[in-house]
Amino acid sequence: MANRNRELGTATLGGLVAGGLVSTALGMADISFSTAIGAFVGGLVAAYLLYGKTSQSAIAGALSGALGTPFFLGVSQILLIFEVIPLPSGPTPQLSELQAAVVVILMMNLIAGAIGAVILSAVHHPPKSLPPPPPPPGSAAGPVRYCVQCGAQLPSGAMICTHCNARQPQ
Ligand SMILES: [Zn+2]
Structure with missing residues (x-):
């Protein structure tokens, strides 16, 4: 469980x-839905790390999407403060608008992360265990038989012992 x-x-x-x-890279390139795309990629990465455990991957993807939002917002703020990315032009949005945007982004990222994780889990199955090898020819014909006379192992269907030539009862 701990593991x-x-x-x-x-x-x-x-x-x-x-x-x-x-998300940050796409945001710097001014691509719309950058956080959702980032969350989707995050979900893919989470599922890849979990490798084939779909339900756990979905949880990890959703968590990474949701937790990635403050991560992305924090990095964006740092980049803004250091003027790596320009301040958005236009009127300053209302606080209520920002709050609504954060909630929307959070939900969008949560869903995008889960979807990304589930998709990767579905297409990236762990290798199936190989079927057991077919039994070697001869052994499937019946139980192993031994000579009634000398006890040597007989080839399947042998009428006469190859060792002592004793006739075998059928
Ligand atoms: Zn024999």
Whole structure:
């Protein structure tokens, strides 16, 4: 259980960082829905780290999407403060508008992260365990038989012992 939680934490963190970085890069390039795309990528990363565990991947993807939002907002603010990205022009949005935007982005990222994780889990199955090898020829014909005379193992269907030539009862 502890191991599973650690896997979930690692996947969430991986998705969060990857999603946050992608969101920031796309945001700098002024691409719309940059946070949702980032969250989607974060979900993919989380699912990749969990490798094939769909339900856990969906949780990790959703968590990384939701947690990636403050990560992205924080990085964006730092970039704005250091003027790496220009301040948005136009009128300053109302606080209520910003609050609504954050809630929308949070929900959008949560869903995008979960979707990304589920998609990757669906297409990226762990390798199926190989079927058992077919039994070697001859052994499937019946139980192993031994000579009534000398006890040597007989080839399947042998009427006469290959060792002592004793006739075998059928
Ligand atoms: Zn024999």
